[in-house]
Amino acid sequence: MKMRLILTMTSCALVFGLSACSSKSVEKPHEAVEPPQKSSSVDDELASFAEEMEVQEIYDPLSGYNRVMTNFNDTAYEYVLKPVATGYKNVLHIEIRNSIGNFFENIHFPVRFANTLLQGKLSYATEETGRFVINTTVGVFGLFDPAKSYFELQAHDEDFGQTLGFYGVGNGPHIVLPLLGPSNLRDALSLYPDSLLSVLDYDERSYWTLTDTPAEYIGAKAVEKTNAISLYMDKYDKIKADAVDLYPYLRDMYEQRRKKQIEE
Amino acid sequence: MKYIYKVVLALSAVFFFAQSLAADEQTVLKKHFLTKIDEVICIVESKKLTRDQRNGDIVKALTPMFDFELMAKLSLGNRWKDLSDAEKEKFVALYVERMKQSYSSKIDAYKDEKVEIKKAEQTKEDRITLVTDLVSKTQKLEIAYKFHKPKTPIASKDSWLIYDVEILGVSILKTDIAQFKEFLNTKSIAELIDVLIKQS
Numbered sequence: 530m531k532m533r534l535i536l537t538m539t540s541c542a543l544v545f546g547l548s549a550c551s552s553k554s555v556e557k558p559h560e561a562v563e564p565p566q567k568s569s570s571v572d573d574e575l576a577s578f579a580e581e582m583e584v585q586e587i588y589d590p591l592s593g594y595n596r597v598m599t600n601f602n603d604t605a606y607e608y609v610l611k612p613v614a615t616g617y618k619n620v621l622h623i624e625i626r627n628s629i630g631n632f633f634e635n636i637h638f639p640v641r642f643a644n645t646l647l648q649g650k651l652s653y654a655t656e657e658t659g660r661f662v663i664n665t666t667v668g669v670f671g672l673f674d675p676a677k678s679y680f681e682l683q684a685h686d687e688d689f690g691q692t693l694g695f696y697g698v699g700n701g702p703h704i705v706l707p708l709l710g711p712s713n714l715r716d717a718l719s720l721y722p723d724s725l726l727s728v729l730d731y732d733e734r735s736y737w738t739l740t741d742t743p744a745e746y747i748g749a750k751a752v753e754k755t756n757a758i759s760l761y762m763d764k765y766d767k768i769k770a771d772a773v774d775l776y777p778y779l780r781d782m783y784e785q786r787r788k789k790q791i792e793e
Numbered sequence: 794m795k796y797i798y799k800v801v802l803a804l805s806a807v808f809f810f811a812q813s814l815a816a817d818e819q820t821v822l823k824k825h826f827l828t829k830i831d832e833v834i835c836i837v838e839s840k841k842l843t844r845d846q847r848n849g850d851i852v853k854a855l856t857p858m859f860d861f862e863l864m865a866k867l868s869l870g871n872r873w874k875d876l877s878d879a880e881k882e883k884f885v886a887l888y889v890e891r892m893k894q895s896y897s898s899k900i901d902a903y904k905d906e907k908v909e910i911k912k913a914e915q916t917k918e919d920r921i922t923l924v925t926d927l928v929s930k931t932q933k934l935e936i937a938y939k940f941h942k943p944k945t946p947i948a949s950k951d952s953w954l955i956y957d958v959e960i961l962g963v964s965i966l967k968t969d970i971a972q973f974k975e976f977l978n979t980k981s982i983a984e985l986i987d988v989l990i991k992q993s
Contacts, residue, residue: 574943575866575873578956582867584970683933771895773988777975782963789962 587784589703592776598705599776605708606765614758621759628672629756634684635664635671636739639726644687648695653685660684686790689723690716694791703780711783729753819913822921822940822953829858830908833900848897855896860941860954861889867956868969872977880982887989894993905929919944921953936960 589595618626638661645654660676667675676682693715694700701714724730728739731746740746772778836842836850865888866873876884906929914922919942927934937959946952957966976985
């Protein structure tokens with residue numbers, strides 16, 4: 530346990546330290562985005578959007594590795610994950626898959642709760658607690674979501690990466706993780722502290738966990754992920770259809786999404 | 794005394810009128826947007842049409858709302874002005890087609906979902922953002938539509954036109970700007986046009 534604490538603390542320190550240097554390197558020279566000097570009306574119109582459409586340069590020193598990993602993930606998705614999830618989808622009705630998704634969402638309550646508290650978002654913490662209590666009881670172990678449908682309690686997807694971002698920690702370099710997909714240094718290291726609060730784990734814990742052995746853990750994770758893919762794969766395929774170059778496309782979507790999540 | 798009343802009344806009327814004018818533009822836009830969305834949902838739900846007919850009708854209904862041409866120009870960022878006139882024309886045509894297909898296929902997947910306007914923000918005189926929720930049984934998706942009002946109205950288009958859509962904070966236009974920029978770092982405009990032709 531002590532070992533874990535030390536690990537968590539070092540990873541935090543590392544993120545904080547890195548964020549300081551990454552924010553510097555992300556800064557862009559302002560001269561580069563001066564509006565064009567021609568004065569035709571089309572140029573004027575485009576110039577009026579220049580500031581808004583200035584895309585924030587993403588710090589990406591690992592782009593070579595990231596591209597390779599994106600290709601690997603995409604191949605794994607197309608040839609393994611998607612066929613498996615399609616088989617799974619054909620066997621299980623959408624309502625059942627939604628319920629399985631709800632169940633996993635519900636048991637990850639401690640992660641969301643802790644992170645709402647760490648960010649001082651008390652109303653979100655209350656709402657999350659309400660959701661957990663209602664969905665675990667009335668919602669039969671979280672299989673259903675009466676908290677949303679009857680009590681209008683919304684889920685707040687908070688994690689440690691967002692908590693760090695909330696306190697001003699920068700993204701650090703963008704990193705594509707094997708199978709998990711786009712991430713950045715801050716968010717990747719944050720997976721560890723979050724996993725300490727997850728009830729899906731095989732380590733000796735002082736509290737109840739859903740899985741006890743590595744085999745059980747892998748089994749539960751596989752069901753969780755396959756179920757999730759079966760629910761969003763149509764959307765992912767449609768998003769992918771618009772990509773001219775998959776890696777920067779997914780990278781930018783990820784970083785824009787995280788920025789929005791941190792602001793919320 | 795009466796005179797003062799009149800002046801105050803007149804002044805407040807002017808003030809009120811000015812206020813309501815600004816608010817009015819947003820209300821009109823909101824109403825128009827919702828009517829259009831209803832129209833699109835009707836098309837999506839009409840079972841008589843084939844898939845291709847449906848997509849065609851959706852595109853027809855949406856086209857006057859979007860400034861696809863502006864999006865095409867913006868998507869290339871600073872590189873736009875480097876294009877020759879022929880390339881400009883070709884690129885815009887391809888990009889517009891790509892957007893139309895992308896939207897119609899995404900909208901066609903909607904089932905039993907409804908659109909609610911959460912708020913309208915007017916950042917500039919000629920910019921309004923409508924923040925909406927796409928509500929389905931299982932989830933809520935925040936989609937922001939960004940409108941601009943061209944100085945000279947475009948024939949066969951609405952007066953307020955969508956130039957960007959943000960889904961859960963991800964801007965479609967910005968994502969395109971980023972991927973095109975990266976593509977053009979190592980490859981040419983002609984190659985980009987080739988990829989777009991292959992995709993369409």
